[in-house]
Amino acid sequence: MHIKHLIPAAVLWVIITAVGELLVIANLYPTVGSLEADDFDWIFRFLLAIGVPVFAFVIAAIVYSMYAFRSAKGDEMGSTIRGNGWFPRIWLIVTGGLAAFVMVFPGLTGLQKLQSDRTAYGWGDTEADVVIHATGAQFNWTFTFADGTEVNIIKGKELVLPVHQKVRFNIDSVDVVHSLWIPAFRMKIDAIPGRTTYMTVEPTVKGSYAEDQSFRVQCAELCGLDHSVMNFPIRVVEKPEFDQWLASLKTGAK
Template sequence: MSLFLLALAGCAGGTGGPGQGRYLGLPERASDRAEYIGDLWVGAWVASLAIGVLVWGLMIWAFTAYRRKSKNDVPRQTTYNLPLEIMYTLVPFLIIGVLFYYTLTTQNRVLAADNDQEVTVDVVGQKWSWTFNYIDENGEPVAYDYGTIEQTPTFKLPVDQKVKFNLSSPDVIHSFWVPSFYFKLDVIPGRHNSFELTPTTEGTFAGKCAELCGTYHSAMLFNIEVVSEAEYQAYLDELIERGQSGRAMGGTVGVATPTIPAEEEEGATE
């Protein structure tokens, strides 16, 4: 079974996009946190494969060594081996304990935050799109960008600079997820969640809401474009020139995303 599942993961990786074969189905790594999650994922698969080979090997050996020798030979139907039974009980708990340890240590590394970020972004998830408020080193809002159901937004971040994301929602629970960053965190009304990571690869990476949040949950998409420092500063200047300076609170102000697409709204008023 482990071999079969591993083969499936390899097949999925071969057709799913860059890096997925190398990382057993996961996308190309694009943040400093991705290394921890990716290593845990690959390590878990290797451990599963090793255990699967051992178990199947023991089963085949038992089938061969203890099969019925002749039609007249009836082997003993019950047998007991206390040390062996104790081992069979302890070994699975040991395996679970090792997996738990590595999962916990990986989680602590991924969630580690030292508040020495170079970029701060207040992210607002609202029905059904996203708003990015870019904050300066003094905690003051500089500019904002936002999306709508009609247009998937592309937000820019600088490469190789630590970014702190502060997440909030004015309506329902959403979930901020960029698969290539190997990170996902819930966006909960009345609660401010935050995390830190450093984008390590320039390029455009798809993001989405990973929490079923209502009728147009599937349209709650966005892109993160990781660019050079110069291009990032030019992007902020462009937002300010367009009048998008200061802070937009997403679903609580005039730039709120409409709750239904425009064509449906027009149809409802006819």
């Protein structure tokens, strides 16, 4: 009796899953600007590939039941299965297994990769080629390089980063909580008054805000009046060009 319904419902499930999995293939993402962005896109697609059949199962069960088990009058009785037998246990094992799998595989393993220091506050390696101190304030960012060169909305007007170099941002804030987010790099961490957070990224492609809006530092934590325009353009260039830019900024200051 179940079989008669199980097969068409399963077919429906497969069809909806197949359509849904198109989302996995589709390119929904902004420019892949860093190694971390590569990881993010991959994990996002992986979770999408797992999530789509789950949601498709719910859709298929509801849609099929609404079609096959509908009743126009209200006085017909359904079957009297109570579901206290083996099926809930199987369900528990399957959902539990799925949860445990997702927990371990992209979750904890991904976390392992992101955190090199268990007691610090931040993402990525603690060692880096370029170290930048980023300070959030209402409503602008200031970036200070290791040699003391400052970049902000008046001076420099854009943040230039070297490609294929590890860049570490040490982040804090002078007033309220901000969040330093670079969509092209898929990385973000809050800027909090009183403690220094950090994130290390490695840009992999050249690009600039003028051509691609995902190359920007964006404040992602509501920080007051002009929160939505608290962003800062980024340009990723080759290392020699970066050195040149940094030097020019220095001479410009003198």
